Amino acid sequence: MNLEQRIHSLSQFQIFLNEFLNLNFQEDTDLHFPQSFYLELEKITETAVHHNGWFVKENVLYALSQWKDCLSQENLLNWITPYQLKDKIEEKQIGIIMAGNIPMVGFHDLISVLISGHHALVKLSSNDDQLIPFFIKLLIHISPEFNNRITLIKQKLEHFDAVIATGSNNTARYFEYYFGKKPHIIRKNRTSVAVLTGKESEKDLESLGEDVLRYFGMGCRNVSKLFIPKDFDLDRFFKGVFPFQDVINRHKYQNNYDYHKAIFLMNQDPIIENGFLILKEDQGYHSPIGTLFYERYNDLNTIQNRLKEDTEKLQCVVGRNIFESEIQFGETQKPALNQYADGIDTINFLKNL
Template sequence: MNDHRKIFIAFIKLGDFISGFLNGSDQNAWHQKLEEAIALAKQENGWFTREHVIHALSSWAELLTHKELSKWLSYYDPTKNRPKTVAIIMAGNIPLVGFHDFISVLITGNKALVKLSSNDTILISFIRDYLIHLEPLLKDRIIFSDDKLKDFDVVIATGSDNTARYFEYYFRKSPHIIRKNRNSIAVLTGQESPDDLEALGRDIFLYYGLGCRNVSKIFVPKNYDFAPFFKAIYIYSDIIHQHKYANNYDYNKAVYLMSNFKLLDNGFLILKEDTGYSSPIATLFYERYDDLSALSERLTKDRDLLQCIVGKDTVAGQIPFGSTQRPSLYDYADGVDTVDFLLKT
């Protein structure tokens, strides 16, 4: 069996393991280690609640199957890859956010030189250990570094707009993918069902809105009635009991009120009318539109600022309500095909 096949099978076995952990079957020592890793991840990063880590694991369990991995890789020919060392600088805003880059590098036959975010060291480290347990050849292909990265061929780095400028300069001589801040938005017409709006709530509140795929702004018609929206999302009201979220809610509300901004507020989410895309935690921006076709043109122009557009029969490129945090393997961050980049570099 060649190395490509061995690594492919290792990721399938990883998916089987996660599925077994989630459904409580075949408990073993590794299940206990994962349970401990989930607890440690919460200690390391207070935003990483068990519920959200389980959601991230569940999403990956659905993708790490023979069917899904085969479908994904059917668009490429990994055997034509020129093996290289790929430096991956991971973000840590939501659990396992860097895993897609991780699997893309390894499954194409490359070596991963990983610099973890200090906000998400536990979960990725556990997965590394389990993959090496499954397939020992990966031991030499997964390197974690706390020091200055060196001896790499290619770079994939994710960060803020500020860090991206640094990355662009520092890695200017190496082939690279540099990811910056992006936001996700939803376009509403007023014809959405209660189920649509409840699903939109998942796009807003999952991971406390910390992900680039979380909806941070909604566009609404000029005379939009917010009452059905507030009623539908009330199911998420317990989010205010998470102290870090509540602190952000209280702080942002105080700042806005002192600045005399007009707000809509339901006790756990602040709605502020704003032309920007990036809203603070516990805040959702909204903007009214007159003409849907004009809005569509604007969003097309701003596509490089947007990760996801959520809606129902509204604008081009939209995805369904409730689906932002369930991306497929070929839903590449910033629309850049990571695997194609790796194979052609």
Template sequence: MTLETKKSVFVELGKFLSQFSENESAARADVLHNAAFFDNFEKLIHLSQSHNGWYTPEQVYFAIQSWADALTEENISKWLSKYSSDFDSAQSDSKTVALILAGNIPLVGFHDFLSVLITGNKALIKTSSNDQHLLPFLAKYIIAVNPEFENKITFAEGKLENFDAVIATGSNNTARYFEYYFKDKPSIIRKNRNSAAILTGKETNEELEALGEDIFRYFGLGCRNVSKLFVPKGYNFDTFFQAVFKYQDVIHYEKYANNYDYNKAVFLMSNFKLLDNGFLTLKEDSSYASPISSVFYEFYENVDALKKRLTDDSEQIQCIVSSNLTADSIAFGETQKPQLWDYADNVDTITFLLTTK
């Protein structure tokens, strides 16, 4: 299968996904295999919350639309253009790559799945118990578009066996297990990471509203969700709270509300000083990882010193939101819209797959 053929299959998948929207899903005549897949996928979207309580239709639709936007011919070609010579030399060296996927947000492992297949390798997939249905469905669609993918995709039920390399995502604790268990295999092992935002006090209301999207999308469960704010000494949080008030409906979701009540109670019983607006607590804390419904913050006095701190802590950070205060800063509201070339943990998955023997 040529690279162009593989690219065309994922472009077709992008067209399929583009039909689904929270406002109104509508089948289009130019999309392949809608008769077999459209209605069933719409049903699966609405069943997802019964499989994982955090996978509300709103969040699943958002994830699907994000992938629909990414899987265009232009984006895929731009993503892969820098690897053209490596693709030429890797065509005859197909490997079986074990994928151990997370399940914190919908389709969080899709990029690894895509990367393995687009590089001509075979994917041996262990899904998370929290996300067992969406990716297998999309795999069936891909096979329907091009049956040559059938022997390239395997979903493992039990122990992973007979693979050449591994990409595994988990917590810091499971990463230690992965590193030991897969010590004899080429691997990418991902650990816990969190995202932070740097505020100067000069942000517009629109920027702070957009920051709310970075905080509340997927209920804050993703590694790209902002869980830490760095603010200048004496920062007034009233403007921030006013801007994010538009996200207040999150408290009406029971699982989020339960976390809000529990974590707030734990903080208060420990006599921590909190800022609270009724659906989000802010706590001064040096950690990057805050619990659901809470964001940690720290004051800073010198931007250069803060930038050095963030560089030193880079292995704990997935991305940084700011008004171009750091290299590779992400704009407010954009953390959950990564491009195909935005690699998790800044590890180039395609290079790993093309160069691993």
């Protein structure tokens, strides 16, 4: 299978997802794939929340929609062309240890390994063990040759040439110990911040709500900390995020919200809350679920320098005309194919093995 064929096969996901998300596939007979695939994915989106209480249907469909937008033939070509990958390479066995904090978070690593021409040894997260296997099954239907290029690992990962592992700071120490002698990408806990200047529009602040609360704030690209001017009125922020108030109706989120609110009150920590999101002034970056840290500043340059020093702790910095590599409001959960986690170029890593 050459590079052109691999790109074409992956681009078929966009056709499938476009039909899945937009057509009545139970009645439409003009489908590109067997109806059973659409029905199976529909069942997975409906029941995902029973396997992982955080995977509510709305968020699963959102994740699928983002992948639909990414996986066009044009996007895949624009992503991969600069690397000048060869049609045939010495195939390596690449272990992928996936996270499961948000739906399909490990999918980018999988398609990176496959488009590079290597063999993927996939260790699924128990929190996301429905969606990824479905898309592997669909890909093998599209191109049966992939059946010999993907292996799902149930037990300990062995006999690998390189590894891509995503986890917490604690698991990263284990990964370093176990995989450190082989070529590796090991990702740790990162989070994202937003820097406000006070000049943001209502639309900006509403979009920021998406960055904070999509996936209940559980992704490394979710904003968990605000930097705001010393005179910024937080009521403006609360007004902006109000459209996301229904998040409190999800019991797992509500349980976290209530728990952390109780802890803060017992500790007599000053907090501001609006019934579905707690704001706590804190110098840390990693706020718990249901909570958003904030910090006031006097000098924007000081914040810019601090964030540059803390680059390895951060996935995204959201703002407008503040940083060279900033992410626009509302865009953190829409990464392009070449926006790599932790800033580590996965394709370049795989190319040079």
